Amino acid sequence: MTSIPLTSTVAPLLNQVKLKPNDYKSEVKPIWCPGCGDFGVLAAFYRALSDLGVSPEKAVIASGIGCSGRFPAFVESYGFHGVHGRALPLATGIKMANPDLMVAAIGGDGDAFSIGAGHLPHAARRNIDLTYIVMDNEIYGLTKGQASPTSPVGLSPKGAPYGEIKAAKSTPYGNSDAPINPIVMALAYGATYIARGFSSKPREMVELIKRGLTHKGFAFIQIYSPCVTFFDTYDHFKEKTAPLPADHNSRDKIAAFKMALDEEHLYLGEFYTEDRPSMAENARAIRERAGSNFSMDSLIERYKG
Amino acid sequence: MPHVGQDLVLRVGGDSAAGGIVATGEIFAYMAAWAGLEVYTTRTIPAEIKGGHVMYQMRAALEPLTAQGDELDVLLAYDEETFERYYKMLKPEGLLVFNSNDLQVETTGHRHRRIGVPMHDIAKSLNFARGYNMVAVGALVKLFDMDMDIAIQSVTKRLGHGRAAESLAVNLDALQKGFEYIEQAVGKEPPFHLPLPKEKRAERIIVSGNQALAMGVIASGCRFMAGYPITPASEIMEFLAAEFPHIGGTMIQAEDEIAACGMAVGGSFTGQRAMTATSGPGLALMIEMISHASMTETPLLVVDVQRVGPSTGMPTKVSQGDLRLACYGGNDDSPRFVVAATSVEDCFYIVPHAFNLTELYQAPVIVLSDQDMAVRVQTVAPFDVSKVKNESRLVWDPKAANGAGYERYVDTPNGVSAMSIPGQAGGQYTAEGLEHFPSGAPAFSAELHAKNMRKRARKLEAAVEYVEKNELWEEFGDPSSTIGILGWGSVIGPVREAVIDLATEGIKVHALFPKVIQPLPEHKLAEFLKGKQERLVTEMNFSGQFAEMLQAKYLIPFTHVNSYSGVPFLTSEIMAAIREAHARLK
Numbered sequence: 001m002t003s004i005p006l007t008s009t010v011a012p013l014l015n016q017v018k019l020k021p022n023d024y025k026s027e028v029k030p031i032w033c034p035g036c037g038d039f040g041v042l043a044a045f046y047r048a049l050s051d052l053g054v055s056p057e058k059a060v061i062a063s064g065i066g067c068s069g070r071f072p073a074f075v076e077s078y079g080f081h082g083v084h085g086r087a088l089p090l091a092t093g094i095k096m097a098n099p100d101l102m103v104a105a106i107g108g109d110g111d112a113f114s115i116g117a118g119h120l121p122h123a124a125r126r127n128i129d130l131t132y133i134v135m136d137n138e139i140y141g142l143t144k145g146q147a148s149p150t151s152p153v154g155l156s157p158k159g160a161p162y163g164e165i166k167a168a169k170s171t172p173y174g175n176s177d178a179p180i181n182p183i184v185m186a187l188a189y190g191a192t193y194i195a196r197g198f199s200s201k202p203r204e205m206v207e208l209i210k211r212g213l214t215h216k217g218f219a220f221i222q223i224y225s226p227c228v229t230f231f232d233t234y235d236h237f238k239e240k241t242a243p244l245p246a247d248h249n250s251r252d253k254i255a256a257f258k259m260a261l262d263e264e265h266l267y268l269g270e271f272y273t274e275d276r277p278s279m280a281e282n283a284r285a286i287r288e289r290a291g292s293n294f295s296m297d298s299l300i301e302r303y304k305g
Numbered sequence: 306m307p308h309v310g311q312d313l314v315l316r317v318g319g320d321s322a323a324g325g326i327v328a329t330g331e332i333f334a335y336m337a338a339w340a341g342l343e344v345y346t347t348r349t350i351p352a353e354i355k356g357g358h359v360m361y362q363m364r365a366a367l368e369p370l371t372a373q374g375d376e377l378d379v380l381l382a383y384d385e386e387t388f389e390r391y392y393k394m395l396k397p398e399g400l401l402v403f404n405s406n407d408l409q410v411e412t413t414g415h416r417h418r419r420i421g422v423p424m425h426d427i428a429k430s431l432n433f434a435r436g437y438n439m440v441a442v443g444a445l446v447k448l449f450d451m452d453m454d455i456a457i458q459s460v461t462k463r464l465g466h467g468r469a470a471e472s473l474a475v476n477l478d479a480l481q482k483g484f485e486y487i488e489q490a491v492g493k494e495p496p497f498h499l500p501l502p503k504e505k506r507a508e509r510i511i512v513s514g515n516q517a518l519a520m521g522v523i524a525s526g527c528r529f530m531a532g533y534p535i536t537p538a539s540e541i542m543e544f545l546a547a548e549f550p551h552i553g554g555t556m557i558q559a560e561d562e563i564a565a566c567g568m569a570v571g572g573s574f575t576g577q578r579a580m581t582a583t584s585g586p587g588l589a590l591m592i593e594m595i596s597h598a599s600m601t602e603t604p605l606l607v608v609d610v611q612r613v614g615p616s617t618g619m620p621t622k623v624s625q626g627d628l629r630l631a632c633y634g635g636n637d638d639s640p641r642f643v644v645a646a647t648s649v650e651d652c653f654y655i656v657p658h659a660f661n662l663t664e665l666y667q668a669p670v671i672v673l674s675d676q677d678m679a680v681r682v683q684t685v686a687p688f689d690v691s692k693v694k695n696e697s698r699l700v701w702d703p704k705a706a707n708g709a710g711y712e713r714y715v716d717t718p719n720g721v722s723a724m725s726i727p728g729q730a731g732g733q734y735t736a737e738g739l740e741h742f743p744s745g746a747p748a749f750s751a752e753l754h755a756k757n758m759r760k761r762a763r764k765l766e767a768a769v770e771y772v773e774k775n776e777l778w779e780e781f782g783d784p785s786s787t788i789g790i791l792g793w794g795s796v797i798g799p800v801r802e803a804v805i806d807l808a809t810e811g812i813k814v815h816a817l818f819p820k821v822i823q824p825l826p827e828h829k830l831a832e833f834l835k836g837k838q839e840r841l842v843t844e845m846n847f848s849g850q851f852a853e854m855l856q857a858k859y860l861i862p863f864t865h866v867n868s869y870s871g872v873p874f875l876t877s878e879i880m881a882a883i884r885e886a887h888a889r890l891k
């Protein structure tokens with residue numbers, strides 16, 4: 001991975017404390033099914049915070065609804081469990097109202113790419129300085145196994161092109177809607193850090209999350225996180241995923257598109273990164289341009305004759 | 306309150322494609338305001354971007370005005386449609402001023418006086434075809450016997466900067482030519498005299514409801530706003546976008562109302578006063594997030610500048626149709642406050658109270674304004690910022706906690722629990738939209754849910770104290786009267802005039818307008834309703850939303866007095882309803 005200068009608004013939040021990954025565990029016990037991929041993501045998140053030395057009180061995690069939405073409660077930090085699909089607006093408000101916080105947003109594939117899909121382009125183009133982790137299990141978990149926007153064509157209760165399916169009751173005749181490609185989407189929208197992980201690859205995941213959290217601007221991380229209960233895709237992802245080629249240049253957007261569109265491999269790693277002013281930096285520049293010459297009296301004065 | 310002959314109502318109309326209609330009205334309104342008169346304007350905007358009929362009305366008097374005025378003293382018609390639409394509203398002794406290049410007026414059958422001004426010809430003679438509206442302003446200045454110096458000052462102030470400055474001279478020429486035309490055509494003695502003040506009067510500012518409201522937001526200490534464009538609320542967002550950067554604030558134009566509301570909730574979660582502003586369709590989208598703020602007990606201020614619905618309705622017309630949505634919209638019971646601004650001036654003063662309610666009680670507040678109040682400019686006393694008292698939310702104090710674990714939703718007598726702010730060590734919690742333990746951890750027991758429902762609802766009961774202590778209502782008329790008139794929001798203006806005018810006829814009425822609809826000032830209302838035999842409720846919606854709320858609460862009938870056509874109540878309509886009530890008593 002190429003290194004980029006660390007000018008993120010989170011830079012001052014690093015190396016503040018020495019805590020073990022377990023110290024970031026809250027008292028709330030995860031409700032996820034044993035074997036759910038989300039456990040791996042959570043463990044990687046604890047380790048990333050520990051490695052970076054983030055004070056628990058300086059971190060805020062916002063989420064939507066779904067199995068993924070429960071994530072914030074399991075982390076010893078501030079959290080906001082929102083409504084379905086709205087993790088990004090909540091996180092945007094949190095970060096812009098107080099840029100001195102380290103903000104992450106968590107979603108599921110339904111949460112992020114269906115109901116909340118309208119927010120992704122805007123978080124990306126604003127380059128809001130936060131990390132969005134989408135735990136993609138290609139199914140709706142919490143509502144018990146309907147097709148999601150990343151489900152493969154052909155998904156039905158009787159079977160699926162890959163993975164063991166125990167639900168998909170919403171597509172009894174087989175899913176005919178083509179799945180969206182989250183990495184291509186994030187590239188097209190202009191996210192400035194784009195990566196893909198797999199919940200069974202803990203070490204790599206930790207690195208990607210750390211890079212995301214320290215990246216200046218909007219970091220988008222898709223993580224394959226299989227749902228053992230409704231659509232078990234562990235074997236599929238083990239077989240199909242591969243690290244991005246060592247010579248992949250993550251500053252080359254066209255190359256990133258090519259890698260993301262590859263149908264042979266589901267590449268893992270850092271697809272793309274770019275240095276662009278963050279939303280908070282732009283807001284600061286606007287304030288400087290506007291100047292601080294203001295008083296309530298002079299504002300009212302303007303409306304006199 | 307002015308009576309016949311003491312005020313002057315001028316209406317200007319034309320096709321918006323021609324341009325300059327609103328400018329004519331506005332320049333004249335500002336001129337009257339700067340000459341020391343009280344001014345109250347109202348306007349209709351076409352839904353079309355280009356083309357469509359526009360109307361701008363100005364009422365001016367020496368005393369403060371609270372309604373638009375029912376009849377016209379002067380009608381300035383740029384085209385035939387304007388004449389056809391409004392000539393019946395002209396008083397018999399009224400004056401029609403028309404653009405004689407575009408409009409031939411029948412001279413038979415009309416009693417009012419009429420003066421044709423060849424506005425286009427005059428403008429063209431100056432090689433300034435677009436300046437015909439300035440010709441019209443000049444003509445009005447002479448017709449009203451106003452001081453040309455004030456006119457020149459006003460036009461200079463309005464046009465004297467930016468791109469318009471280049472054409473200032475030619476605009477002033479057009480103004481002069483209009484003035485001279487009347488001088489020659491009508492003679493030295495003008496047909497109208499504005500009742501100009503003889504001595505210097507108290508200072509006034511001239512603002513719209515939206516501007517006043519945005520200033521109230523700033524005075525409240527709010528520094529975070531997210532919005533999404535919608536008529537007629539956009540101006541609030543635009544205003545704050547311009548002013549916030551000076552004071553370290555942030556305005557985000559979100560991708561939609563759901564996002565705007567979510568950003569405001571997120572901003573508030575960090576400890577800041579945060580808000581959003583929208584109109585009906587946007588409020589409908591925000592409801593899920595408002596319920597979430599209610600459940601997570603996050604302060605949130607939502608302004609709803611109401612317009613006519615359902616659906617997209619008539620975006621540029623007035624209504625008070627969102628009361629029910631504001632009070633009850635949402636899945637299951639989600640307590641929130643509903644505040645209704647009563648006037649342009651009140652748009653400023655009510656906002657700090659609304660922020661105090663949401664901050665003190667940690668429940669969302671919806672502030673209701675309306676299209677008419679939001680866009681009309683009016684003279685009001687300069688806002689007195691010293692009257693604004695901002696209260697703080699109850700923030701968790703780690704020192705006082707003495708090492709005890711933090712519980713975000715611990716139950717208390719008034720339902721309010723201390724809020725920890727991100728950054729505070731030891732106060733970590735997750736704001737939880739699912740039902741939850743006091744710690745914030747999800748919980749689904751029947752007992753806990755019932756207990757939490759009561760906790761959240763108790764805030765509304767507790768907040769009645771704030772509402773009554775701050776007397777957040779307006780009361781006028783004769784308390785001994787057996788006729789009571791109620792209402793909310795800007796309807797108060799014409800009601801106030803109706804009550805005063807009827808008193809001169811010997812009909813006594815007692816009026817009460819709560820500024821907080823949820824929770825209502827219970828003691829005040831009980832006292833008001835005592836001994837009332839006729840109870841009227843005036844509001845600009847079809848079904849009588851407030852009247853039904855009152856009926857359900859007090860189990861007594863209320864007479865609905867509704868207007869739902871998209872135009873503000875006329876004072877005469879309210880007087881008629883009161884006269885009927887009076888007749889029933891006999």
Ligand SMILES: Cc1ncc(C[n+]2csc(CCOP(=O)(O)OP(=O)(O)O)c2C)c(N)n1
Nearest residue numbers: 065066067068084108109110111140141142
């Ligand atoms: C507005 C709204 N619509 C629907 C739901 C029901 N719902 C809850 S979770 C969910 C889907 C979750 O799927 P995904 O985002 O993929 O997350 P997962 O549970 O798989 O982690 C839905 C549709 C809801 N809570 N709110």
Ligand code: SF4
Nearest residue numbers: 033036067141227228
């Ligand atoms: S339903 Fe699926 S996604 Fe949800 S917790 Fe169980 S395994 Fe995980």
